[in-house]
Amino acid sequence: EPEVTQTPSHQVTQMGQEVILRCVPISNHLYFYWYRQILGQKVEFLVSFYNNEISEKSEIFDDQFSVERPDGSNFTLKIRSTKLEDSAMYFCASSRVYEQYFGPGTRLTVT
Amino acid sequence: KQEVTQIPAALSVPEGENLVLNCSFTDSAIYNLQWFRQDPGKGLTSLLLIQSSQREQTSGRLNASLDKSSGRSTLYIAASQPGDSATYLCAVPPFQGGSEKLVFGKGTKLTVNP
Numbered sequence: 535e536p537e538v539t540q541t542p543s544h545q546v547t548q549m550g551q552e553v554i555l556r557c558v559p560i561s562n563h564l565y566f567y568w569y570r571q572i573l574g575q576k577v578e579f580l581v582s583f584y585n586n587e588i589s590e591k592s593e594i595f596d597d598q599f600s601v602e603r604p605d606g607s608n609f610t611l612k613i614r615s616t617k618l619e620d621s622a623m624y625f626c627a628s629s630r631v632y633e634q635y636f637g638p639g640t641r642l643t644v645t
Numbered sequence: 646k647q648e649v650t651q652i653p654a655a656l657s658v659p660e661g662e663n664l665v666l667n668c669s670f671t672d673s674a675i676y677n678l679q680w681f682r683q684d685p686g687k688g689l690t691s692l693l694l695i696q697s698s699q700r701e702q703t704s705g706r707l708n709a710s711l712d713k714s715s716g717r718s719t720l721y722i723a724a725s726q727p728g729d730s731a732t733y734l735c736a737v738p739p740f741q742g743g744s745e746k747l748v749f750g751k752g753t754k755l756t757v758n759p
Contacts (some may be wrong), residue, residue: 565745579746632677638688
């Protein structure tokens with residue numbers, strides 16, 4: 535069964551460094567998303583992407599964040615200058631229409 | 646602004662028991678609701694998606710119902726097993742149409758004791 539994959543599973547970085555989180559969505563899906571979950575808190579929406587452009591973003595998704603679909607399979611989230619409060623699980627999701635399928639997540643730890 | 650609440654926050658039951666998890670949302674103008682399962686430190690697994698035109702959706706021992714007018718959904722798990730132990734999340738779009746993002750509840754942590 536097709537699934538969303540994410541790499542790396544765990545990333546440790548120092549404050550101020552840039553990180554790129556990678557995702558391979560399900561191949562025939564059209565909509566792509568990033569969510570995050572700070573430990574013990576709700577899953578929060580960051581951004582959605584459709585037709586090679588951002589379709590919606592939350593207030594969390596400020597100028598430090600960017601997304602890209604560099605080729606036909608990968609979908610990336612870049613954080614330019616990480617802060618301690620960016621430490622969280624980051625989930626990629628994709629959907630063909632309504633039902634969203636999530637990847638296993640990347641645990642980002644900013645020290 | 647759409648808010649999703651899940652009650653109870655945690656539930657512990659003996660194996661074999663039937664149980665109900667509750668989800669409520671403030672804006673009833675939704676076009677679907679999705680239930681997920683999350684194992685500790687893992688991603689979210691989609692369990693069921695109910696369209697606004699449906700009242701129920703079933704998958705194996707799981708049955709989800711949706712009452713849009715009252716802003717409620719329930720997830721019924723029949724004959725619970727220790728492997729069902731996980732956190733169950735419900736999620737809805739913020740309003741009907743125009744947004745694909747999901748708004749999540751905080752989840753119900755289920756423990757099924759052998």
